[in-house]
Amino acid sequence: MKYQICLLGAALAVAPGWLRAQKAAAPAAPITISGQMNGVPDSTTVAVFEPMPGVPLNYFFTDGPNEAVVRGGRLRYQLRHGQTGFVRYDGQYVPRNLSFVEPGARITFTLKPAADNAPPTVVFEGTNAAGNNLLVQGKLLNGGPPDGSRMRATLAAAPTATAGLAALEAEAVAPKALLTAALREHQISQRCYDVLTAEVEQRVLYWAGQALDFHFQNPIKADLHLQMSESEARQLAQALCARYDPALPRYRYSALGNLGIVAGLRKQGVLPSPAPTAHTWAGHAPKFEQVYGDLGRFDYLPAPLQAKAVGDLTLTALAFNTTSPADFAQLAADYQRLFPASPYTPIITKALPKVPPPVAAGQNQTFGTLAAGTHALAFAPAPGLDTVRTLASLVRQQFAGRPVFVDFWASWCGPCIAEFKYEPGLHEFASKNGIEVLYISVDKAGFRDKWAALAAKNNLRGAHYLASEAVQKSLEKVVPYLPTYMVFDKNGQLVEASAYHPSDGEKLYQQLRERLGLR
Structure with missing residues (x-):
């Protein structure tokens, strides 16, 4: 999924x-x-x-x-x-x-x-309170979608590349004036002024460069409605990236990943770029698409900029745990080989999750239980588990004759894990009413150890299933987001496809009473 x-x-x-x-x-x-x-x-x-x-x-x-x-x-x-x-x-x-x-x-x-x-x-x-208040108030071109929409409109209305660059630069005048006034009144330091001014300039590149990047990828989908010709748009992209080149030392503190914009424009031939000597990052792209949609574009950057861009991306991927330890290890090996002196290398090496040992063929390591008072999932043979292809067949096979409350989650899903602190109340209600609690994780198979450890850490009493690829495929249309909760009756029939959350307390319990005919 x-x-x-x-x-x-x-x-x-x-x-x-x-x-x-x-x-x-x-x-x-x-x-x-x-x-x-x-x-x-x-x-x-x-x-x-x-x-x-x-x-x-x-x-x-x-x-x-x-x-x-x-x-x-x-x-x-x-x-x-x-x-x-x-x-x-x-x-x-x-x-x-x-x-x-x-x-x-x-x-x-x-x-x-x-x-x-x-x-x-x-x-x-x-x-530096004055500078930080401007940041938190969204006054430095960091106000979110409204700023983006305004910059797109400015970009679209320009008749030529020269006029477009001048209009975009004009967007930065007012924010810079606020910073200049704060510096003059000794409300911010010179360093704060320099960094926040540079941040404003990178916001210009972020909003306009992102719009142009999308436009050159797919003009119809981007829906930018440029007044200038395509050749003028290319000239503007080149002038914009030269004016606000994110590789310049003055932008070293910027909070934006604008190297991705430059890399994308290089890949599309909008910015001059030699062909990559290797497609290292394109080879890893399918495994990291949940974190970044086009990892392969970084192959078009010079090596020092690849080190920075891919280093940033790898830290983000590590934080979200969306890729298996084995896939991370392969990416890390390439990164360490290419950039041994990068400041990211020791951080990545230290944080890289351990690759779990392979599971013996036929050994059940994906369907277990956590009993009260225990500190780890217990696994036993689960005949027929490898033939399960749908959620309904799993419920009927493993919980025949018993109603089931199903919790869909993943190790990288913060809202899912936040709900776990409300589980004791759910467990008490379920135990009194003969309801089984089944936790289904949609993590990748390589995260088996992390899945099992989180289940035990959060004391999730009940049954646990690390969904197979086939089951996850069947869930794509019925579980559009996480967390999701469902209820099955004792006959294995789905009676509630979008149940209340455990944090809803009595609302959930009343819903269970109604759906399952409890007194």
């Missing part, structure tokens, strides 16, 4: 000379983050994704503990690396946002709870 992951993006190119300087530099002054979390319950955790040496930003991967815990309405976190770059925050009560950090920074903020259906807001104080 394919569950496409929408990425926020990844960090941008780092010049080799800068990397050498980072290695030789003295330890950076520590950076601390503290927040007043109004209305947030104690023990709530907030994930903090910080820059690492040679890796100014990654949105999802962390090389160590990265959670701050709310206590007494406050949280405090000290970054481990003290690097210049961007920090991303993520949590149930915290709006996803970035803040700029530099060595020695003291970042403070106040979280204001949601009101009148409006989302919660964050107001920064302390070091």
Whole structure:
């Protein structure tokens, strides 16, 4: 099954000379983050994704503990690396946002709870507060789809390449003026000004370059409605990428993965590029399509930029666990062979999951149970399991005469795992009413060990099935998203295709009573 992951993006190119300087530099002054979390319950955790040496930003991967815990309405976190770059925050009560950090920074903020259906807001104080407030308010061409739509309209209306570049550059004038005013009033540091100004420029490339990339791939689907000719559009793409070339040292801290745009335009022949000497990344593309739709485009970049772009992508893939350990090992081997001195290589090597030993032919390792008081899945022979092709046949074969509540999940699905903390109530209700609980994972076969470990870690009492390729294929049309919950009666008939979540508590239990005819 394919569950496409929408990425926020990844960090941008780092010049080799800068990397050498980072290695030789003295330890950076520590950076601390503290927040007043109004209305947030104690023990709530907030994930903090910080820059690492040679890796100014990654949105999802962390090389160590990265959670701050709310206590007494406050949280405090000290970054481990003290690097210049961007920090991303993520949590149930915290709006996803970035803040700029530099060595020695003291970042403070106040979280204001949601009101009148409006989302919660964050107001920064302390070091570079003016710049971080502009970021969180979406004032630096980072306001999301509205900015993208406006930039597309600006691009489409331009009659020539020259006019298009001038119009796009004009979009950056107002955001840069805000940063200039903050610098003049000593509200931000020179470094903050330089990095955020560069970020604004990369946003121009992000919105316009992405639109042009899609246009050259499929003009009809892109629906850009350009006024300029195709030759002028190509000239504009070339001028835009020359003006805001993401490989330039000034953009080394950017929070955007614009190397992918440049690589795509190279692959399509819009930007001049020699033919790849090898198709290394294209060979891995099918295994990583859930993380990035066209890994093969990075073969068209020069080697130093390949190291950066593929390094970013690999960290994201590791964070999401969408590919088997064996496939990761193959990608890592190529990466280590080609870029042994890359700052990403030791990070990838350390984080790479272990390849599990092969399972003996005929040995059941995909259908097990977790009993109360045990700490690992138990596997026993499951006659006929290898002949199962559909969910209904699985339920009828393994649970004849018993109603079943089915939980579809995956090891990379955060919302699925978040529901697990509500399982004790479900287990109690199911046990009292003779209902079996079946957890079906749609992980790849190579994630068998991770699947089994997560089931035990979350104390998911009941039956567990790591769905075969045939069963996953049959589920593609009936399980469009995760998590999904279903109910089967004692005759193996599906009586509810979209049940309430365990977190819905009594709503779910009442639904089970109605669907199964319970008293």
